[in-house]
Amino acid sequence: MPFRENAPSGAPVWFDLSSSDPERMRDFYAAVFGWTYEVTGEEFDNYVMFRHRGHDVAGMMGKPAPEMPDAWNIYLSSDDVNETVRRAEKAGGSVILQPMDVGTIGSMAFVQDTSGAFLGVWQPKTHRGTQIWGEAGAPYWVEMHATDYPAATSFYRDVFDWQIQVTGDSDDFRYCLQIVDGEQLAGIMDATFLPPGVPANWHFYLGCEDVDATLAAVEKHGGTVNMPPEETPFGRLAGVADPGGAGFMLTSLSDWKSRS
Incomplete structure (x- = not known):
């Protein structure tokens, strides 16, 4: 979209x-x-x-x-x-x-x-929010890493009326999606893998035509690479931070939102 x-x-x-x-x-x-x-x-x-x-x-x-x-x-x-x-x-x-x-x-x-x-x-009201999605330079996906996955899924179902679709329910991978009119809009991952002291958190992915070229640009302009690029079933992913330390993710422009 x-x-x-x-x-x-x-x-x-x-x-x-x-x-x-x-x-x-x-x-x-x-x-x-x-x-x-x-x-x-x-x-x-x-x-x-x-x-x-x-x-x-x-x-x-x-x-x-x-x-x-x-x-x-x-x-x-x-x-x-x-x-x-x-x-x-x-x-x-x-x-x-x-x-x-x-x-x-x-x-x-x-x-x-x-x-x-x-x-x-x-x-x-007059400001309707982010208008550009799913392309290079725009938000591509939004995801929460939950240290208490059952509590998180219940919270978003109860507070925001999320229609939830479970796409993974094993000890190795627990994940669910927010579905609106058949469209996947956000996800929650069971993040018990996070180190002690790292809180649950929301983060987002920006789309890239070329993840490696974008990483080079991030470093050239004073940012850092927190997670080196890797190929995954959902495309090429990487984690970065801007010069102030604010982190976000990068993803290639593949159709990786289908996690079912």
């Missing part, structure tokens, strides 16, 4: 970077992925809008506290952010940021799910 006007309720809808050096990160993502950007001004605390082929793809803001690490935030869509937060608390999650209006463009909140992962909630 190269272009999407509206995200289904409960689906990944937006990505933004919390950065210690927004000016440097603007240049990094422009150089590596060809993104353009616009600084919105003081009304929105100089929030940066990244665009890909003229369409909104992601955002960026300065870190709210210096002790926080640079990180990408992932938001799920909500028809009613107040109700979603209420349901998150009822399901055993925690509210990190109470619902708030962002001008006339939407309403947001931050929660922590029952497996420990942090997540944004976005109720769109």
Whole structure:
């Protein structure tokens, strides 16, 4: 789906970077992925809008506290952010940021799910979220690594009304998909393989025409490679971080979303 006007309720809808050096990160993502950007001004605390082929793809803001690490935030869509937060608390999650209006463009909140992962909630108004998907330089897949897989699957089913399709249920590989109208939109992986102290987390994949060339560009412009490229049944994958340390994944443009 190269272009999407509206995200289904409960689906990944937006990505933004919390950065210690927004000016440097603007240049990094422009150089590596060809993104353009616009600084919105003081009304929105100089929030940066990244665009890909003229369409909104992601955002960026300065870190709210210096002790926080640079990180990408992932938001799920909500028809009613107040109700979603209420349901998150009822399901055993925690509210990190109470619902708030962002001008006339939407309403947001931050929660922590029952497996420990942090997540944004976005109720769109005039800002409908990420518009370009599934191509080079755009989000290709969104995935959660759950240290408590049963708790995570129950949370997203109860809070966001996920229709879940299990694609792996063995000790070696447990994985499920969020399905909306037959389309795969996000996944949850049983991540008990994570080292002690590493929390459950959401992350996303950006599509690449050439993963190895993109890795070279990441390093040339000050980023790092966290996971060397490898061939998998789902394409060529790699993990990287920008110069501020915010991590994300890269994937080749293969039809790897079918995990059944």
